[in-house]
Each structure stands twice: as structure tokens, then as C-alpha cells.
Amino acid sequence: xxxxxxxxxxxxxxxxxxxxxxxxxxxxxxxxxxxxxxxxxxxxxxxxxxxxxxxxxxxxxxxxxxxxxxxxxxxxxxxxxxxxxxxxxxxxxxxxxxxxxxxxxxxxxxxxxxxxxxx
Numbered sequence: 001x002x003x004x005x006x007x008x009x010x011x012x013x014x015x016x017x018x019x020x021x022x023x024x025x026x027x028x029x030x031x032x033x034x035x036x037x038x039x040x041x042x043x044x045x046x047x048x049x050x051x052x053x054x055x056x057x058x059x060x061x062x063x064x065x066x067x068x069x070x071x072x073x074x075x076x077x078x079x080x081x082x083x084x085x086x087x088x089x090x091x092x093x094x095x096x097x098x099x100x101x102x103x104x105x106x107x108x109x110x111x112x113x114x115x116x117x118x119x
Contacts, residue, residue, distance in 0.1 A: 004073070008102060011070055012109030015062055016117065024058060029114050035063055036107040044100050048086040070106060074099045 019028040031054065039047040051063045064082060071077030074095045077085050090096050 004102065007069060007073070008106045009109050011067055012106050012113055014066060015106075015110045016113040018062055018066070019114065020117065022058060024056075028058065028062065031059055031063065032107055032110050032114060036104065036111065039100065039103055039107065043090075044096055044103065045086050045090050047103065048082065052082070067103070067106065070102050071099070073102065 015032070019025055019032075022028055035047055035050060038050040048064070051059055054060070065079045068077050068079065071085065074089055075085065089099055
């Protein structure tokens, strides 16, 4: 996909669509805001650790594996080796900051989509 704006808005929409089909709708919608806060205040690696610390396969699927296309913009993302991806990405400040921007944009769009749909 060539257009970053299209990619981030598409992924945000997918997140909210999947949340709306979930039995944990409220928890997952709250996770959008919480993970955005962690990302903004503490960075990309903290975002990764926070999502993994939820010990929820659904959260990992939505906020990590579902975002493979976004992660692939920076470097090849292997869902079976997440830890290595995030450690390697944090070694290049330009890649790290760009990834942070992409994730923030995606999560902000997801928050707006979720609010637009209401409960």
C-alpha cells in the first residue's frame, strides 16, 4: 500500500469493526485510549509491552498482529517474533519515531471511529 493515510485509516476501521463484534467491547474500546496514552507518553516499546501485559489474545491480535501492514512499512514484522521486531526497531531512531507516528495516527482514528459508532 502506497498511501500511509489510507493504511492508517483502514487499520483503525478494522480495529473498531473487530471490537464491535467482540464480547469484550467496552474493555477493548478502553484499551484504544490506554494504549494510545502509553504510546504517546512512553514510546513504542512500552506500547508493545503494555499490549502483551494485557494477557489477552484478543488484544494482541487487534493491537499487534492486526497492524502487521503498518509494522511492515518500517521493517518485516513476524508475529511469531514480536519481541525481536520491537527491539530491532528501537535501534534506529528514525524508524522508531516514524512507527510511533503511524501507531498514534491509527489509534487516534480508531478512537474517533469508536466514538462515532457509540455504544
